[in-house]
Amino acid sequence: MNFHFYKYHALGNDYIVIDPHKAGVDLTAANIRLICHRHFGIGSDGILAGPFFEGSAIRLQILNPDGSEAEKSGNGVRIFSRYLVDAGYITTREFSLETRGGRVHVELLDDRGGQIRIDMGTVTFQSESIPVTGPARAVVNEELVIEGRPLAVTCVSIGNPHCVVLAEPSPATAAKLGPLIETHSLFPNRINVQFLQVLDRNNIRIEIWERGAGYTLASGSSSCAAASAAYKLGLVDNEINVHMPGELLKSISGPADTFL
Structure with a gap:
C-alpha cells in the first residue's frame, strides 16, 4: 500500500x-x-x-x-x-x-x-437522540450497574453519543470499564465514555474511552460532553477548563451551543 x-x-x-x-x-x-x-x-x-x-x-x-x-x-x-x-x-x-x-x-x-x-453544536440529554434504550427521557444522573458496581452516568449527544461517568478518573479505570460501557446493551450504537472528576467550579479532569478507538489521551467532543454533563448537574460554572492526559482544553457550555 x-x-x-x-x-x-x-x-x-x-x-x-x-x-x-x-x-x-x-x-x-x-x-x-x-x-x-x-x-x-x-x-x-x-x-x-x-x-x-x-x-x-x-x-x-x-x-x-x-x-x-x-x-x-x-x-x-x-x-x-x-x-x-x-x-x-x-x-x-x-x-x-x-x-x-x-x-x-x-x-x-x-x-x-x-x-x-x-x-x-447543541447539546441534548434526550435518550432518543443519543440513543439510549428504554422510555423517552433525559438521561441525567442515572444508575448503570457494571460488573456489580453501580455508576452514576449522564448521557449526552453533541452529534455523537457520550456517557459521562462520575468516578475517579484513571487510565486503569478507563481501560477496564470503558469497553464494558461502550458496548452495553443500553447503547445500541455503542458510545464514547468519559470518567469525570470535578476539581472546582471551573476545572474538571477526565479520562476517555472512545468508541471504535479505545483509550485516548484527549478528545474535543469528550471535553464538551463532560463539561456539559457537569454543568447540567450543577457542579460547575459555564466556562470550564478540561484537564486530560494530553493537556488542557477550554470548553464553554450552557443552555445553547457548546464551544471549544
Missing part, C-alpha cells in the same frame, strides 16, 4: 489526514484498521478523509481505527481545519465543515490556524 498522507495531533489525539485529491487509497474497513495500527501501520486514533466539495459545502469523513465512521470529533475538526489552511484550501477566518453528525462552524483565531475555535 503506497499513498500520500499527513499526520497531525491535537493534545496527543493523533489523526492521519488522507486527501482524496492527492492520495489514491481505498479506505475499506480492513485498510483503515491496518493504516491506524500502531505496530503494523502508520498508527493513529483515526483517519480524517477529505475535503469533499459538495457545492459550497466542505465535507469531512471521520473514520475510527476499527473501520467504523464517527459522527463528529472536536479534535478531528480542529486538525482538519489546520490542514485546510496548510494545503491552501481555506483563506478565510471563518468557515463550516459538514460531518456525519452535522455542521460545525470553525473560526481561526490567527492567520496560520494555530488557535482554532469551533462550535460543536
Whole structure:
C-alpha cells in the first residue's frame, strides 16, 4: 500500500489526514484498521478523509481505527481545519465543515490556524437522540450497574453519543470499564465514555474511552460532553477548563451551543 498522507495531533489525539485529491487509497474497513495500527501501520486514533466539495459545502469523513465512521470529533475538526489552511484550501477566518453528525462552524483565531475555535453544536440529554434504550427521557444522573458496581452516568449527544461517568478518573479505570460501557446493551450504537472528576467550579479532569478507538489521551467532543454533563448537574460554572492526559482544553457550555 503506497499513498500520500499527513499526520497531525491535537493534545496527543493523533489523526492521519488522507486527501482524496492527492492520495489514491481505498479506505475499506480492513485498510483503515491496518493504516491506524500502531505496530503494523502508520498508527493513529483515526483517519480524517477529505475535503469533499459538495457545492459550497466542505465535507469531512471521520473514520475510527476499527473501520467504523464517527459522527463528529472536536479534535478531528480542529486538525482538519489546520490542514485546510496548510494545503491552501481555506483563506478565510471563518468557515463550516459538514460531518456525519452535522455542521460545525470553525473560526481561526490567527492567520496560520494555530488557535482554532469551533462550535460543536447543541447539546441534548434526550435518550432518543443519543440513543439510549428504554422510555423517552433525559438521561441525567442515572444508575448503570457494571460488573456489580453501580455508576452514576449522564448521557449526552453533541452529534455523537457520550456517557459521562462520575468516578475517579484513571487510565486503569478507563481501560477496564470503558469497553464494558461502550458496548452495553443500553447503547445500541455503542458510545464514547468519559470518567469525570470535578476539581472546582471551573476545572474538571477526565479520562476517555472512545468508541471504535479505545483509550485516548484527549478528545474535543469528550471535553464538551463532560463539561456539559457537569454543568447540567450543577457542579460547575459555564466556562470550564478540561484537564486530560494530553493537556488542557477550554470548553464553554450552557443552555445553547457548546464551544471549544
